[in-house]
């Protein structure tokens with residue numbers, strides 16, 4: 093066996109799975125038999141110049157006698173939610189147990205997952221919509237038009253974004269054509285805008301025939317092929333500003349996600365594909 097690189101020493105002997113959900117890619121590490129993720133290990137696994145490279149690094153640990161997912165971005169920062177990775181963890185656990193549905197923990201609460209034909213669906217819980225839940229660094233009476241840096245809005249011809257948290261912060265800009273926006277230019281400016289004390293995930297969304305075309309600059313990562321919590325946030329935001337009903341297909345660069353915001357429970361479910369690329373043991 094090749095030597096385990098120093099940054100991964102704390103993961104020696106841990107099984108790992110390289111997976112993606114609609115192109116959003118992950119290294120999932122099973123910590124239930126021991127091992128501990130460190131910020132250095134997460135950064136090493138997230139580094140695309142290294143032997144792995146991914147958007148998020150996911151740990152599966154035992155918490156309160158059940159599996160729970162832990163989330164690190166490629167820059168080593170921790171995140172509170174990760175929808176596409178939740179669907180990949182669900183796939184792993186359902187295969188392990190030959191189950192069609194199950195629940196597991198996450199930093200933002202219990203997630204309920206189920207198979208839906210070829211797709212995996214996860215109930216991501218209720219969106220948080222108040223200024224202090226996003227969170228924002230200033231009290232605002234509404235979160236439908238966030239007062240981000242006016243210079244950025246003017247320079248890029250943007251209207252103020254809608255704020256939504258799915259357990260992680262999102263700013264969603266509605267534009268005429270998401271594919272035409274220079275998101276790689278203004279995404280990092282919004283990610284680090286002083287309005288967001290924990291930084292923010294920044295998306296551009298355009299509506300075409302009842303579907304949302306979505307591109308995302310992810311906090312702690314950069315441009316990704318898809319972002320599940322951003323897909324949830326964009327549907328919630330579109331409904332709040334009366335652009336769409338309570339369910340829609342979201343078309344990301346890497347694939348399609350299906351989002352529904354239940355009127356009775358207030359909970360948001362997302363469904364989409366998962367793929368396994370590689371597995372091994374550190």
Ligand SMILES: N[C@H](CCC[C@H](N)C(=O)O)C(=O)O
Nearest residue numbers: 171174175176260319320321
């Ligand atoms: N890709 C993830 C979102 C990760 C969000 C992370 N970048 C953060 O810091 O919140 C998803 O599918 O929901």
